[in-house]
Amino acid sequence: MAIQPANAEEVRIQTARRCKTAPLREELFKLQPGQALSVSYYDSITGEGYRKSTIAHVAGVISRLRHPIHLTVRRSREGTGCYIVCSVLDG
Numbered sequence: 001m002a003i004q005p006a007n008a009e010e011v012r013i014q015t016a017r018r019c020k021t022a023p024l025r026e027e028l029f030k031l032q033p034g035q036a037l038s039v040s041y042y043d044s045i046t047g048e049g050y051r052k053s054t055i056a057h058v059a060g061v062i063s064r065l066r067h068p069i070h071l072t073v074r075r076s077r078e079g080t081g082c083y084i085v086c087s088v089l090d091g
Contacts, residue, residue: 021058024050028062028071031086040081049081059084 027037040049050058059071068089075082 021050021054024055024058025062028059028084029066031069031071031084033069033086033088036083036085038076038081038083041079043080052082055082055084 024039031037039055041055042049042051056073059073063069063071070087070089072085072087073082074085
């Protein structure tokens with residue numbers, strides 16, 4: 001049968017996995033105003049880093065959750081990553 005009833009607790013245990021952005025989210029939640037975090041862009045050779053759109057999305061979501069604390073994404077000069085700067089919104 002294509003559709004079968006399942007126990008919600010069993011589903012949670014069987015599908016539980018750590019998401020790829022969890023380390024980024026955890027570090028962004030720890031940031032305090034005046035601090036910054038350096039994040040590498042995704043490198044297909046090593047498999048390390050995050051896509052630019054993923055970084056921007058996660059930073060934006062966390063900014064909304066932590067209002068009035070604001071996260072700004074700034075590209076590094078080398079172009080291999082970015083900085084996420086934590087500040088307090090004025091006003």
